[in-house]
Amino acid sequence: MTSPLLKVEGLTKEFAVRGGPPVQAVSGVDLSVAPGEAVGLVGESGCGKTTTGRMLVRLLEPTAGSITFDGRDITHLRGRALRPLRRDIQIVFQDPYGSLNPRHTVGSIVAMPLEVNGIKPPGGTRRRVQELLELVGLNPEHYNRYPHEFSGGQRQRIGIARALALNPRLIVADEPVSALDVSVQAQVVNLLRGLQRDLGLTFVLIAHDLAVVRHFCQRVAVMYLGKVVESGDREDIYAAPRHPYTRALLSAVPELGEGGQGRIRLTGEVPAPTDPPSGCRFRTRCWKAQEICASAEPELVPRGGSRQAVACHFPEPESAHAEGEAAHGAAG
Amino acid sequence: MFRFVVKRLLSAVLVLFAVTMLSFLMFFALPGDPVSGMCPKNCTAERLERVRVELGLREPKLVQYAGYVKGIFVGRDLGTAQGGHCDAPCLGFSYVRSEAVTDTFKRVLPVTLSIVIPAAVLWLVLGVGLGMISALRRGTLLDRLAVGFALTGASLQLYFVGAVLLLVFTYTLRWIPVPHYTPLLEDPLDWASGLVLAWMALAFLFSAIYARLSRAQMLETLSEDFVRTARAKGLSSWQVHGRHALRAAITPLVTIAGLDVGSALGGTFITETTFGLQGLGRTTVDAVHGGDLPTVMGTVILASVFVVVANIVVDLLYAVIDPRVRLR
Amino acid sequence: MALPAEVDLNPAPPPAEPAAPVAPEVAGRSPSRLAWARLKKDRVAVVSAAVIVLMLVIALGAPLIEWAYGIGPYDDFKARLDRFGMPLGYAGGIDGDHWFGVEPHLGRDIFIRLVYGMRTSLLIATAAATLTSVIGVLVGLAAGFLGRWVDAILGWVMDFALAMPFMVFALAVVPTVALRFYGPRDDIPPLFRGVVLVGIFAVFGWTGTARLVRGQVISLREREFIEAARAAGAGLGHMLFKQLLPNLWAPILISFSLALPSYVTAEAALSFLDVGMVEPVPDFGRMINKSINYLQSDPAYVFFPGITIFVMVLAFNLFGDALRDALDPRSSR
Numbered sequence: 006m007t008s009p010l011l012k013v014e015g016l017t018k019e020f021a022v023r024g025g026p027p028v029q030a031v032s033g034v035d036l037s038v039a040p041g042e043a044v045g046l047v048g049e050s051g052c053g054k055t056t057t058g059r060m061l062v063r064l065l066e067p068t069a070g071s072i073t074f075d076g077r078d079i080t081h082l083r084g085r086a087l088r089p090l091r092r093d094i095q096i097v098f099q100d101p102y103g104s105l106n107p108r109h110t111v112g113s114i115v116a117m118p119l120e121v122n123g124i125k126p127p128g129g130t131r132r133r134v135q136e137l138l139e140l141v142g143l144n145p146e147h148y149n150r151y152p153h154e155f156s157g158g159q160r161q162r163i164g165i166a167r168a169l170a171l172n173p174r175l176i177v178a179d180e181p182v183s184a185l186d187v188s189v190q191a192q193v194v195n196l197l198r199g200l201q202r203d204l205g206l207t208f209v210l211i212a213h214d215l216a217v218v219r220h221f222c223q224r225v226a227v228m229y230l231g232k233v234v235e236s237g238d239r240e241d242i243y244a245a246p247r248h249p250y251t252r253a254l255l256s257a258v259p260e261l262g263e264g265g266q267g268r269i270r271l272t273g274e275v276p277a278p279t280d281p282p283s284g285c286r287f288r289t290r291c292w293k294a295q296e297i298c299a300s301a302e303p304e305l306v307p308r309g310g311s312r313q314a315v316a317c318h319f320p321e322p323e324s325a326h327a328e329g330e331a332a333h334g335a336a337g
Numbered sequence: 338m339f340r341f342v343v344k345r346l347l348s349a350v351l352v353l354f355a356v357t358m359l360s361f362l363m364f365f366a367l368p369g370d371p372v373s374g375m376c377p378k379n380c381t382a383e384r385l386e387r388v389r390v391e392l393g394l395r396e397p398k399l400v401q402y403a404g405y406v407k408g409i410f411v412g413r414d415l416g417t418a419q420g421g422h423c424d425a426p427c428l429g430f431s432y433v434r435s436e437a438v439t440d441t442f443k444r445v446l447p448v449t450l451s452i453v454i455p456a457a458v459l460w461l462v463l464g465v466g467l468g469m470i471s472a473l474r475r476g477t478l479l480d481r482l483a484v485g486f487a488l489t490g491a492s493l494q495l496y497f498v499g500a501v502l503l504l505v506f507t508y509t510l511r512w513i514p515v516p517h518y519t520p521l522l523e524d525p526l527d528w529a530s531g532l533v534l535a536w537m538a539l540a541f542l543f544s545a546i547y548a549r550l551s552r553a554q555m556l557e558t559l560s561e562d563f564v565r566t567a568r569a570k571g572l573s574s575w576q577v578h579g580r581h582a583l584r585a586a587i588t589p590l591v592t593i594a595g596l597d598v599g600s601a602l603g604g605t606f607i608t609e610t611t612f613g614l615q616g617l618g619r620t621t622v623d624a625v626h627g628g629d630l631p632t633v634m635g636t637v638i639l640a641s642v643f644v645v646v647a648n649i650v651v652d653l654l655y656a657v658i659d660p661r662v663r664l665r
Numbered sequence: 666m667a668l669p670a671e672v673d674l675n676p677a678p679p680p681a682e683p684a685a686p687v688a689p690e691v692a693g694r695s696p697s698r699l700a701w702a703r704l705k706k707d708r709v710a711v712v713s714a715a716v717i718v719l720m721l722v723i724a725l726g727a728p729l730i731e732w733a734y735g736i737g738p739y740d741d742f743k744a745r746l747d748r749f750g751m752p753l754g755y756a757g758g759i760d761g762d763h764w765f766g767v768e769p770h771l772g773r774d775i776f777i778r779l780v781y782g783m784r785t786s787l788l789i790a791t792a793a794a795t796l797t798s799v800i801g802v803l804v805g806l807a808a809g810f811l812g813r814w815v816d817a818i819l820g821w822v823m824d825f826a827l828a829m830p831f832m833v834f835a836l837a838v839v840p841t842v843a844l845r846f847y848g849p850r851d852d853i854p855p856l857f858r859g860v861v862l863v864g865i866f867a868v869f870g871w872t873g874t875a876r877l878v879r880g881q882v883i884s885l886r887e888r889e890f891i892e893a894a895r896a897a898g899a900g901l902g903h904m905l906f907k908q909l910l911p912n913l914w915a916p917i918l919i920s921f922s923l924a925l926p927s928y929v930t931a932e933a934a935l936s937f938l939d940v941g942m943v944e945p946v947p948d949f950g951r952m953i954n955k956s957i958n959y960l961q962s963d964p965a966y967v968f969f970p971g972i973t974i975f976v977m978v979l980a981f982n983l984f985g986d987a988l989r990d991a992l993d994p995r996s997s998r
Contacts, residue, residue, distance in 0.1 A: 062896050091898035104889035108911035114890075117907075118897035167893065348821075352828045364841060492979035494930060496937050496950075497971035500957050508961050603832025607934055611957060621833070622938050625840050633837045640830040648828065 008076065010207050011038040011061070011175060016070035018056050028278050030056040032231040033070065035305060036209075038175070038224075043201055043208035045222035045239075047215060047254070051275060053231040055099075058179045058211045062096045063087060074175070092122065095168035099180035101160035105152040111138070111163055112148040118170040137166040142196060158189035162196065169200070175207045182217060194221055215258050219243055227251045230286040231278060233305055237313030247313060247320040250287050285318065293319045345652050349645045356641040357409075361402050364634045388432065405429065409638075428635035433627045438635040441620060448518045448616035451528065452535045453605050459540035464547025465590065471548070472555035473578060483548055490545020495604055499538040499611035506534060516612035535608045543601070550593060554586040584658070591651055591658070598647035602640050697914065703991040710987030716980035724784040731777055736763075738781045738947050741772040749962075757965035765969045769959050775969050781947040782970065786977070789859055789942075790928035793866035798921045800867060801874025802913070806905050808875065809882025816879075823872045831869045832934065838865055839940045855946040862941060866928055874920045881916055885909055915992040922988050926981035933974055949974045 013036040019027040031053040038044045046054045059065040061072065063079065071080045079090055095118075098104035105114055115134045119126065126133035135145035141162040152160055161181060168176055178197065182190040194217055200206055201221075212218050218225055219239060226236035227248065235248035246252045253269040273290045276282055282289050288298040297318050305316040396404075407413050408427035423430065428438035471483035506513040517531040558564060559578075567577045606618030613619070617636060624632035704710050723730065731737055745763070747753055750770040757766030757775070765775040808819040842861050847853050885891065886909075894908050935941035936950030944951070949970045956967040 059892075064892055064896055088898045091896065094896075096893070096896045098889040098893060100889055104893055106890040106908055106911070108914075117894060117899070121894065121897055121899040121903050164893070167897075171897065348824070352825055355825055356829065360837070363838065488979065488982060492926070492982050493975055494933060494937075494953070494971065494978075496934070496953055496957070497967070497975065500953065500960060500967045500971065503957075504960050504964055504967070508964075599830035600832065602830050603934070606832060606836065607937065610938060610954075621836060622940075625836055625940060628840075628844065630841070633841070637830075637833055637837050640833040641828065644828050644830050 009037040009073075010040040010042075010075055011036070011209070012073040013037070013057075013061070014071050014073075016057065016060060016072065017068045018053075018060060018065060019068045022279070026279060029231055029281070030278060031060070032281075034228070034231075034233050036226055036233065036236070038207055038209060040174075040207055041201070041205050042224060043210060043222045045218035045225045046209060046211045046228060047213065047218055047225060048228035049213060049254075049275065051278070052228045053278075054211045054213075054228050055179055057228070058096070058177045058209065061175075061177050061209060062094050063090065064096070088122065092118075092171040093173055094175045094177065095171060095173040097161075097164050097168050097176060097178040097181045100184055101157045101164060102152075102184075104164050105160055107152055110149050110151055111143075111155075114152070114163060115166045115170055118167060122171065124171070133170070134166075137169055138163075140169065140200075141166045156189075157185050158193055161185060161193050165193075165196065165200070169204075173206070175209070177209045177211070179211045180213070181210070183212065183214060190217065197221060215243075215254060227254065230275065230281055232286060232316065234287060234317070235313070235315045236305070237315075241313045245313075245321070247315040247322075248287075248317050249291050249293055249319075249321070252321060285316075287317075295319070341656060342653065345649055349649050352645055353638075353641060357406060357638055358402070360634050360637045361405060362398075364630050428638065429631035431624070431629050431632045433624070433629040434632065438631050441632060442617070442635065442639065445615060445617050445620045447520065448614055449605055449609070449618060451518065451521060452532055452539070452608060452614065452616060453601055455532070456536040456539035456543070457601065459536055460543035460547060461594065463540060464544035465551045465587070467544065467548040468551030468553075469555050469583065469586070472552045472559065475556065483552070487545045487549040487552070490542050491549060493542060493545075495538060495542055495607045496611045498541055499534070499608060502534050502538055503612070516614055518614055518616075532614075535612050535614065538611070539601075539604055539608055543597075543604070547590070547593075551586065551590055554590060555583075558586045587658075591654055594651065599640070599644045602643060700915070700991045704987060707987045707991065709983050710991065713980040713983040713987065716976065717984060720783055720787065720977055720980070723780055724787045727780050727784050730780050734777055736774045736777050738773065738778045739945055740774065742767050742774065743772045746770070746772050751959075751962050757963050759965070766965060768955070769963050769966065775952075775966070778947040778952065779949075779969060779973055782949045782952065783973070783977070785859075785942055785946060785948050786929050786932060786974070789862055789932045790925050792859075792863045793870065793928040793932075794921050794924040796863060796867040797870035797924060798874050798917060800871035801920070802878050802910075802917060804871060805875040805878025806882055806909060806913075809879040810886055810905060810909065812883075812886075819875070823875060826869055826872045829869065831931075834869070835862075835865045835931070835935055836938060836940055839935065853943060855942060858942055858946075862932060862935065866931065870924065870928070873924070874917065877916045877920055878913055881913055882909055885912055919985065919989045919992060922981065922985035926978040926985070929974065929978055929981065 013034060016031060016034040016036075017029065018031040019029050021027050034053070034057055036044065036046075036057075046057060048054045056065060060067045063072075063082065067080055071078055073079070074090065074094065079087075082090060109117075112131065112134050113120075115137055116130050118124075119130055119133065131148070135148060138145045138147065143159060143162050143166070147155075152163065155163065161184075165181075181197065182193045185193060197208065197210075198221055201208055208221070210218060210222055223239055224237065225239055225242045226233045227242070227250065228234065229250050235242065235246065235251045242251065243255065246255050249269075253271050256269045269292075271290045276286070276289055282299070284300050284302050285291070285294070285298040288294040291298065295318070301318070303316045303318045305314050307314045404413060408423060408429065410425065412423055412425040412427050414422050423437055424439070426439055428442075430437050431441065434441055467483050467486070471480040474480050503516075507515055513534055514530055516534050519527040519531055521528045564577060568574070602618075605616065606622065608614070609616045609618040610622055617639075621633060621636040623629075624636070742763070745753055745767050746769070752767045752769060752772075754760060754766075757769075759766045763774050763776065765779065767774055768778075804819055804823075808816045808823075839858075839861055843853050843858070846857070891904060891908055894904055899908070932941055933948070933950035933953075936948045937954045939951070939954065941950055942948040952970040953967060953974075956963075956970070959966050
């Protein structure tokens with residue numbers, strides 16, 4: 006196995022709250038992304054996945070933990086030292102309306118990363134921008150148009166072209182299709198897949214939509230309340246989720262639901278991140294929770310022979326091909 | 338609420354402190370000679386020097402400033418040439434007028450207040466009333482007239498309006514006597530007839546501004562959800578407009594009124610000059626031309642106190658009307 | 666939510682997306698072009714703009730008008746006054762030579778002095794509005810974008826500037842500053858007076874623009890295009906002037922256009938109080954000040970400067986309102 010392009014260990018982000026204890030939006034996320042791979046970061050809104058993404062591209066300063074990119078610790082790079090990194094890691098945003106400056110033409114939006122880094126591409130900036138527009142499936146003639154003249158999907162393509170301008174190696178895509186019509190989502194996901202294949206790009210895809218992740222990502226990490234509760238290869242996670250939360254998530258999607266088992270309805274609210282439950286954070290909504298769940302925090306460790314890691318005291322049994330290593334806890 | 342009041346008062350004290358500091362620096366501590374401007378035409382060098390010493394200008398700036406601030410709060414002793422002891426809100430002594438600045442103010446302030454208070458009542462009632470009515474009757478002839486009035490008024494100059502009023506009512510029709518000041522308690526009728534032109538001029542311009550603001554505010558409020566909800570609930574239009582909309586629309590107006598105390602004072606200065614009334618404004622203009630720095634500085638401080646106090650009152654009122662404010 | 670079952674695996678971009686809902690003839694229009702189109706349709710805006718342009722032409726072409734008219738602003742015509750110093754003839758001495766009559770006592774031509782007075786007024790107002798806008802935008806950008814202690818300090822300075830009674834302060838400061846640089850009986854060059862006035866306006870006038878810009882910046886700051894620029898490695902200068910500033914033109918233009926008439930008014934008011942521009946420079950405020958002494962004997966005198974300045978301020982106010990409506994269609998007049 007090649008060494009990972011991006012390695013995240015114990016990444017934590019606290020936000021100060023006036024007149025109260027700090028809120029831990031992300032508490033100790035571990036993640037490893039191999040070159041050319043697409044990893045999906047999945048979870049409900051408010052689980053810290055967007056905050057994690059913002060830290061990966063260093064828009065937010067991590068409170069604790071480390072981010073290693075291509076063997077280099079980039080956790081606390083600042084100022085000039087950060088600049089070369091900016092070229093390597095880019096981000097695609099969720100909101101196709103807010104992420105494009107309404108007063109700039111498409112040309113200057115896509116050219117912006119070149120401009121701020123003082124890059125003069127061979128053949129001129131305009132040529133380069135038009136290449137990029139073509140690459141993402143836009144008409145290069147639209148160079149001088151303004152964002153408000155485009156549809157949501159087209160705007161998202163502009164945002165992707167901008168992220169590609171610096172020839173990055175890693176792109177963090179924060180819910181890139183969740184604001185789009187379902188019919189357009191597929192087109193944008195296909196575009197990203199094509200880019201991953203043709204340009205050898207590495208992706209971290211942040212999404213709440215499990216279907217999108219399954220179409221695009223080779224590996225998946227599921228987050229709940231600031232922590233990764235399960236991670237592994239796509240096939241393993243989707244075929245045999247081992248964390249109860251993952252199971253519940255999957256069962257909510259009709260096409261993906263476990264055959265015949267029906268939907269698992271989670272009861273209760275997601276606890277406030279200001280005051281997370283002790284021990285396992287999912288225990289307040291878990292149907293398998295026992296005393297140990299309140300006292301000891303389960304670690305995210307691979308169980309069994311596969312690469313599938315799960316943070317649960319009572320994980321679901323492994324899928325058929327690893328039957329022997331069944332969980333000791335009672336199921337259901 | 339209590340913390341809000343304390344915070345507000347502290348910041349007001351800070352502002353006033355900065356105002357005195359700034360004016361003091363400007364008037365007495367800049368390089369140059371403030372005394373030569375105060376002295377009548379052919380002052381001898383010795384006389385100038387004596388004035389400088391008496392004014393304390395030979396002392397360090399900080400000592401001078403400390404003395405001035407001390408005078409404001411507890412009073413202080415000035416030289417015999419400056420009238421001896423100067424009582425608590427002491428703003429210094431004016432050579433030009435040969436009296437303590439505070440005494441001058443005691444004399445001229447009633448004139449200014451007699452002009453500005455009735456005028457303010459007039460323009461608030463007229464302006465807000467007109468604005469509300471024209472918002473409720475949007476698009477009618479009345480509304481258009483009100484909008485036209487507001488635009489005209491906002492574009493007119495106070496002194497020009499004053500001159501035209503004077504020309505029409507005093508010099509041509511002879512209905513109103515030449516503007517003058519009689520104390521209210523002496524002869525209320527004469528008090529009013531002497532100042533009515535000033536009230537009219539001020540009220541005309543300022544009510545135009547308020548009509549414009551309150552109309553816009555009212556229109557915005559009327560389009561808000563809670564007003565529509567109130568209508569949908571079946572409340573009568575009078576209840577809706579009177580209770581819900583008016584209250585919501587008046588809240589921001591209160592702030593503007595507070596901020597406007599400064600410009601109202603400026604307006605009074607112009608009014609007094611136009612009509613030849615010897616109030617604070619006219620006195621200050623004279624002091625400016627006569628190089629009477631203690632009086633000028635006194636006016637600046639007094640005016641700042643007015644503005645700051647008005648703003649505190651407005652903020653407190655605002656916090657009472659609109660509880661959200663206190664959270665800030 | 667799920668993807669459609671039939672997912673096209675061909676990475677070639679399908680052009681099947683719905684086209685932008687914009688009519689072809691509007692395509693390629695920037696938001697400012699759209700505002701311009703709205704403005705051109707507004708009759709009030711067109712008329713008031715025409716008046717403003719006419720005034721600018723008069724102000725700029727004053728020497729040309731002087732040449733065509735044949736009378737300068739400082740020429741006196743004492744022969745046109747009676748022995749009390751009052752203009753001979755009807756309504757302040759109006760006739761073919763002196764279109765608006767002559768001044769009592771000094772006998773100077775009122776028309777050409779109004780022409781030059783417009784020059785004084787517009788020059789000072791434009792300079793002051795430009796300067797205050799620049800300061801206001803810089804302060805607003807800094808306070809809004811940097812936040813934290815920068816915002817706190819600038820906010821306090823703003824409150825402080827607002828707490829100062831402007832007219833009173835200007836009244837006190839202008840002559841004091843003049844006294845500092847020139848003796849009590851020296852002649853003060855008009856340029857110096859003008860600079861002091863503009864300076865005073867700048868010191869007090871920037872708060873409005875700054876507040877407006879600050880508010881806008883705070884709402885723009887969290888938008889993702891700012892984060893995109895940061896993620897691309899953009900510096901502070903790029904953020905402020907390339908990303909934020911283009912989104913601020915509307916409020917800046919509106920506050921600039923509304924500041925102009927307020928400075929015309931303020932300059933005239935200070936000159937009326939005799940602390941603005943001084944003789945012999947032609948100035949509206951001082952003309953009205955002098956005319957008040959002749960209200961009974963020469964009532965026509967007050968109307969020419971009074972109505973000129975009214976038309977000027979009205980045109981600016983109307984245009985400012987129209988501009989706001991065009992740039993921000995949600996606001997209603």
